Amino acid sequence: MLHVLTARHFSRRERRSHDQVRCLPTAIAATVNISASGQAESLPPSDDPHGAHGHAADATWKLALGAIGIVFGDIGTSPLYAFRETFAGHHKLDLDTVHIMGVISLMFWSMMIVVTLKYVTVIMRADNKGEGGSLALLALISRSANQKRWTQGIVLLGVFATALFYGDSMITPAVSVLSAVEGIAIAAPGFASLVVPIAVVILVMLFSIQRTGTARVGAFFGPIMMLYFFVIATLGVLSFVRTPEILWALSPTYAVAFFAIDPLAAFLALGSVVLAVTGAEALYADMGHFGRKPIRVSWLWFVLPALILNYMGQGALLMREGASALTSPFYMLAPAGLQLPLVILATMAAIIASQAVISGAFSVTQQAIQLGFVPRLKIEHTSASTAGQIYIPTINWALMIMVILLVLSFKTSSNLTAAYGIAVTGAMLIDNCLLAVVLFGLWNWKKRYALPLLALFFTVDLAYFAANMTKVPDGGWFPLLVGFVVFTLLTTWAKGRKLMIERLRESAMPIKIFIESAAIAAARVPGTAVFMTSTPDGVPHALLHNLKHNKVLHERVILLTVKIADVPYVPDEKRMKIDDLGKGFHRMILFYGFMQEADVPAALKQVSACGAEFRMMDTSFFLARQTLLPSSKPGMMVWREKLFAWMLRNAESAMEFFRLPTNRVVELGSQVEI
Numbered sequence: 001m002l003h004v005l006t007a008r009h010f011s012r013r014e015r016r017s018h019d020q021v022r023c024l025p026t027a028i029a030a031t032v033n034i035s036a037s038g039q040a041e042s043l044p045p046s047d048d049p050h051g052a053h054g055h056a057a058d059a060t061w062k063l064a065l066g067a068i069g070i071v072f073g074d075i076g077t078s079p080l081y082a083f084r085e086t087f088a089g090h091h092k093l094d095l096d097t098v099h100i101m102g103v104i105s106l107m108f109w110s111m112m113i114v115v116t117l118k119y120v121t122v123i124m125r126a127d128n129k130g131e132g133g134s135l136a137l138l139a140l141i142s143r144s145a146n147q148k149r150w151t152q153g154i155v156l157l158g159v160f161a162t163a164l165f166y167g168d169s170m171i172t173p174a175v176s177v178l179s180a181v182e183g184i185a186i187a188a189p190g191f192a193s194l195v196v197p198i199a200v201v202i203l204v205m206l207f208s209i210q211r212t213g214t215a216r217v218g219a220f221f222g223p224i225m226m227l228y229f230f231v232i233a234t235l236g237v238l239s240f241v242r243t244p245e246i247l248w249a250l251s252p253t254y255a256v257a258f259f260a261i262d263p264l265a266a267f268l269a270l271g272s273v274v275l276a277v278t279g280a281e282a283l284y285a286d287m288g289h290f291g292r293k294p295i296r297v298s299w300l301w302f303v304l305p306a307l308i309l310n311y312m313g314q315g316a317l318l319m320r321e322g323a324s325a326l327t328s329p330f331y332m333l334a335p336a337g338l339q340l341p342l343v344i345l346a347t348m349a350a351i352i353a354s355q356a357v358i359s360g361a362f363s364v365t366q367q368a369i370q371l372g373f374v375p376r377l378k379i380e381h382t383s384a385s386t387a388g389q390i391y392i393p394t395i396n397w398a399l400m401i402m403v404i405l406l407v408l409s410f411k412t413s414s415n416l417t418a419a420y421g422i423a424v425t426g427a428m429l430i431d432n433c434l435l436a437v438v439l440f441g442l443w444n445w446k447k448r449y450a451l452p453l454l455a456l457f458f459t460v461d462l463a464y465f466a467a468n469m470t471k472v473p474d475g476g477w478f479p480l481l482v483g484f485v486v487f488t489l490l491t492t493w494a495k496g497r498k499l500m501i502e503r504l505r506e507s508a509m510p511i512k513i514f515i516e517s518a519a520i521a522a523a524r525v526p527g528t529a530v531f532m533t534s535t536p537d538g539v540p541h542a543l544l545h546n547l548k549h550n551k552v553l554h555e556r557v558i559l560l561t562v563k564i565a566d567v568p569y570v571p572d573e574k575r576m577k578i579d580d581l582g583k584g585f586h587r588m589i590l591f592y593g594f595m596q597e598a599d600v601p602a603a604l605k606q607v608s609a610c611g612a613e614f615r616m617m618d619t620s621f622f623l624a625r626q627t628l629l630p631s632s633k634p635g636m637m638v639w640r641e642k643l644f645a646w647m648l649r650n651a652e653s654a655m656e657f658f659r660l661p662t663n664r665v666v667e668l669g670s671q672v673e674i
Helices: 057-070 082-088 097-125 134-145 151-181 189-208 214-240 244-250 252-261 263-277 280-285 292-325 336-370 393-410 413-419 422-442 447-469 477-506 511-521 541-550 600-605 638-649
Strands: 523-532 552-564 576-582 585-592 619-629 665-673
Touching: 057 214, 057 292, 057 336, 082 097, 082 263, 082 292, 082 413, 097 244, 097 252, 097 263, 097 280, 097 292, 097 422, 097 447, 134 151, 134 336, 134 422, 151 189, 151 280, 151 336, 151 393, 151 413, 151 422, 151 477, 189 336, 189 393, 214 244, 214 292, 214 336, 244 292, 252 263, 263 422, 263 447, 280 336, 280 422, 336 393, 393 413, 413 477, 422 447, 422 477, 477 619, 477 638, 511 541, 511 576, 511 585, 523 541, 541 552, 541 619, 541 665, 619 638
Parallel strands: 523 552, 523 619, 552 585, 619 665
Antiparallel strands: 576 585
16 A cells, blocks of 8 residues: 655635534544444434424424425425326327326325325334435334345345435426426416526526525425415315316226226326326425424325315316316416416425425435445535534535526426436335335334235336336436436445445554554654544554654544434533543544534543643644545446545545644545555
8 A cells, every 4th residue: 555645734714604503424424433334333322302303392383384385395386287297298198087087086096195105104204313215214224134135235226216316306396397487378478488598597596595494495485385285276176166076086996997998098197197296205305304293294284185176176177178278277277367476376386396305305415425325525504403404515506507407408397297207206116115124124014014005005106117117218218317327426435435444444553552562662742633533443544644754643642533423412521432542642532413513622622631731733633535546456347446536535524524723634645446
């Protein structure tokens, strides 16, 4: 192994405002304890009576309002295009009673089975310290699997579901905003040419406000979304009271009759019917932002009834007016004089729909960092009361670029709906596989209860996924392409991290042997040296490199590890653990909650068990930074090694994360072949 010494003098950056709290779990993947498998090691259990949600009971109503404004924006705007695309999309249906009633029945029971039963009732019980999403299920499985033979396959499935979610996060804002703005062509045909420019401007503004946080955005969007749901429910009621027989469509017999009379058309229609439940996976991923109870209350008592009423209203409209209303049955529910105000309201709801998957992408990324699939990224907490509300600049701007490219490329919502659904149904199908392991391996459900439930979920999701695969040539390739690219990035980081740790451990030296030999042979200089290390075992590589090149040791040497607990706050009296290793060496572990800033200098000022008081002007902080060299060693292909090296170089600086004094930091680098 070749060694190089690099000393950097970091420029000072402005401190963030006090109301922005940095999210500590971002350090887990690179500077906090990481096991050889690349996963964060188990930390002390939470003492928070509310779990990791960080939600007080008296704030439930506020969170429910915020959930309406954030979580249900995606599924709430499905009426804009879902019903229309089922009849006028790539696989057109006849506008007769059998097909209209059959589609309404399919949409209703899809929402009941997929959203209400599967996600809201069952899967939302599987949370990872308050967080939801495919990686939450994966984390629960990893804790109980004990490296069984099928574990690797389950891990890969969970990672691919996460990768598909990023594709959904790109398509949802594009299709939601475009479908809403296209209402201009109905209300004011002269402005039809401005649809795409207006959509682009709206999307740029949406991504620009993300740094304000989902708490503030939710408080602003919540009342608007409540008005939207009230309006679409009212329009639906006014329509179906004129055609009350549409109420019979809620019976599952009409869905069965649809398949019996026209099985091929019914199967192909599933590719568009599933658009009515897109957002269920974002609902689960957003659970960490608002909590389980507020989401359940909002869905069952407000969102679900409004959606059903509107879909029945659109079906009643088509039964009365036929093809003349097919251009946009959603907007034609409103009288001509109210169509433009409805366009404005729907556009605002589409912005909220985009917010649901954007905030969901933030949550999923944070979990991926914790599990060792994504390098350390800058994560900002945007709420002091709700730990799950975060903002990730890198993800935000990357999504914005891809969403705008989608709008400019596909130009219409009908073209985008061909790409929509594959990512969603693929992720839902994988969630079933993960749920099966959770039911049997973690929750120990009896087979007579679990098997019928899983059979229902798999049957529904397989049918939706197969129907959506017919859309691949028409645009469905895009989410699959995004999924494979993101999957490659996630697995490359996890594998590269594991290989790098193994290579570093090969040259690790036991701390006792090092102290006995180096403390006698090396010259001691005044001051304190703090060596940041990701593991409390062995000698930090930065210490070895410093001794090799500088030939000296400080009078006091601190081997410092920071651990992030799964509780919001760790009290000061439990902040640190210190072991005296002898001859001026000390092992120190600092514990922080995930809502606290890891302020290492501030913690050191409170230390009284390591000799003299810590003075920053006499203390130097040494950080290790590895430079990866592609090699022919077995491990990864050369192109993946280069990709991993690029990801490692662009990880967030540990100096900034731990708030180290910029003029007291030295980085010691080594070249590692993996």
